[in-house]
Amino acid sequence: MAQHQVNYLKDGGLPVALTTIDKVVNWGRSNSLWALTYGLACCGIEMMASGASRYDFDRFGTIFRASPRQAELMIVAGTLTKKHAEFIRRLYDQMTEPKWVISMGSCANTGGMFNTYATVQGVDRVIPVDLYLPGCAPRPETLQYGVMMLQQKIRRESASRAQKPKRLL
Amino acid sequence: MRAYTPKDNVQAKPYYTDRFWVAPQVAKHDVSSDAVFESDLNALKSKFEILDAYIQVEQMVVVINAADNFAVLDMLKNSLQYNQLSEMSAIDWLAKEGKFEIFYQMLSMSKRKRLRIKCKIDEKESIQSVEKLFRCADWSEREMYDMFGVVVNNHPFMKRILMPDDWEGFPLRKTYPLQGDEFAAWYEVDKIFGKEAREIIGPENRDPARIDRYDTERFARLGHEVPRGVDITNGEPDTPLVYQEKNGAFLITKFDPETSVTITDRNR
Ligand code: SF4
Numbered sequence: 168m169a170q171h172q173v174n175y176l177k178d179g180g181l182p183v184a185l186t187t188i189d190k191v192v193n194w195g196r197s198n199s200l201w202a203l204t205y206g207l208a209c210c211g212i213e214m215m216a217s218g219a220s221r222y223d224f225d226r227f228g229t230i231f232r233a234s235p236r237q238a239e240l241m242i243v244a245g246t247l248t249k250k251h252a253e254f255i256r257r258l259y260d261q262m263t264e265p266k267w268v269i270s271m272g273s274c275a276n277t278g279g280m281f282n283t284y285a286t287v288q289g290v291d292r293v294i295p296v297d298l299y300l301p302g303c304a305p306r307p308e309t310l311q312y313g314v315m316m317l318q319q320k321i322r323r324e325s326a327s328r329a330q331k332p333k334r335l336l
Numbered sequence: 337m338r339a340y341t342p343k344d345n346v347q348a349k350p351y352y353t354d355r356f357w358v359a360p361q362v363a364k365h366d367v368s369s370d371a372v373f374e375s376d377l378n379a380l381k382s383k384f385e386i387l388d389a390y391i392q393v394e395q396m397v398v399v400i401n402a403a404d405n406f407a408v409l410d411m412l413k414n415s416l417q418y419n420q421l422s423e424m425s426a427i428d429w430l431a432k433e434g435k436f437e438i439f440y441q442m443l444s445m446s447k448r449k450r451l452r453i454k455c456k457i458d459e460k461e462s463i464q465s466v467e468k469l470f471r472c473a474d475w476s477e478r479e480m481y482d483m484f485g486v487v488v489n490n491h492p493f494m495k496r497i498l499m500p501d502d503w504e505g506f507p508l509r510k511t512y513p514l515q516g517d518e519f520a521a522w523y524e525v526d527k528i529f530g531k532e533a534r535e536i537i538g539p540e541n542r543d544p545a546r547i548d549r550y551d552t553e554r555f556a557r558l559g560h561e562v563p564r565g566v567d568i569t570n571g572e573p574d575t576p577l578v579y580q581e582k583n584g585a586f587l588i589t590k591f592d593p594e595t596s597v598t599i600t601d602r603n604r
Pocket of ligand 1: 208209210211244245246271272273274275279302303304305
């Protein structure tokens with residue numbers, strides 16, 4: 168005779184959890200966001216700070232990778248010059264699906280204070296962006312909050328659906 | 337208290353307009369006022385035609401013919417002990433006299449003197465490279481070509497240094513618009529997607545301060561985030577800053593401040 172009763176259908180009741188495939192997949196995806204190191208200017212320093220021990224991005228499963236083949240999140244941190252635009256597009260294309268982009272700082276969002284001939288006026292002219300972080304530079308807390316918002320966004324999406332081609336601009 | 341001035345549209349008002357402002361010149365002194373410079377100048381004068389020479393801010397400025405530039409720098413380096421080329425570039429005087437001014441800033445470590453060689457060339461004229469004398473002139477001359485379009489003869493690698501190789505126009509010329517010409521404005525679009533994509537992507541937005549609070553396609557207020565494209569003209573709901581949304585990730589129970597107890601008595 169059972170000493171105590173276990174309600175298997177109740178969430179959190181051990182040892183079984185009921186869920187959907189979507190939730191499992193999205194949970195995995197959202198908590199292991201491997202980011203491509205993309206420090207282009209001063210914002211890159213803040214991105215590095217978020218990765219280092221004080222702010223510790225590893226807690227969120229966000230580990231910086233130096234190869235686009237291993238990354239699924241591109242954090243564009245800094246000023247994108249026109250000369251570099253084709254390379255950012257190429258690296259974005261090399262990342263495997265599903266992939267997300269965070270545009271970090273005024274420069275990446277709109278060109279920022281570099282209202283000149285040599286700066287791309289917003290990375291969304293070249294690659295589709297999921298999340299824009301305001302600031303010059305955004306503090307690591309902002310980037311952390313941004314990644315949390317992105318995780319929530321990923322969990323909202325349907326995991327099985329083939330990635331819709333993202334709208335540019 | 338400071339008087340209030342309305343601050344709408346401060347971004348649109350340019351605060352500086354005169355691109356062609358030229359700083360007033362400081363006083364020029366005769367070269368005879370400095371014995372070291374005077375002997376250097378006499379040595380130069382014995383071999384080359386000197387168009388002008390004066391002392392300004394304790395540095396001698398010598399204007400020469402552009403064709404003599406290599407020979408003059410050779411003499412300065414090898415017999416007059418000016419052994420360092422600290423800087424060189426061009427100045428755009430095309431609007432004023434149709435010429436570029438090329439300057440070489442020299443430093444003598446042993447004499448503790450600085451000297452500037454200047455010469456003028458026409459827009460289409462080219463100039464002799466001094467890279468054989470000073471290695472540092474290599475990149476400076478490439479930059480001069482990149483930014484002004486001054487072609488340098490006998491340079492080992494005459495190629496753009498900062499701008500992409502297929503760039504059109506020379507950005508530091510006074511006639512070049514700061515925000516770029518037509519080619520610059522569409523450069524990345526043309527290169528990556530092709531000219532057909534211009535219409536889809538649209539022109540650049542050159543006002544980085546532009547914000548439309550009701551445009552949820554492009555903007556979101558911190559703490560009031562809504563899905564993209566929602567109409568918020570009647571206000572938007574508060575979105576408290578939380579890590580987990582409700583029923584977000586399974587196995588993780590959200591901390592609920594409503595049902596929790598705050599312990600005040602530590603010795604409970
Ligand atoms: S937004 Fe500011 S901090 Fe970031 S790259 Fe641009 S200038 Fe630097």
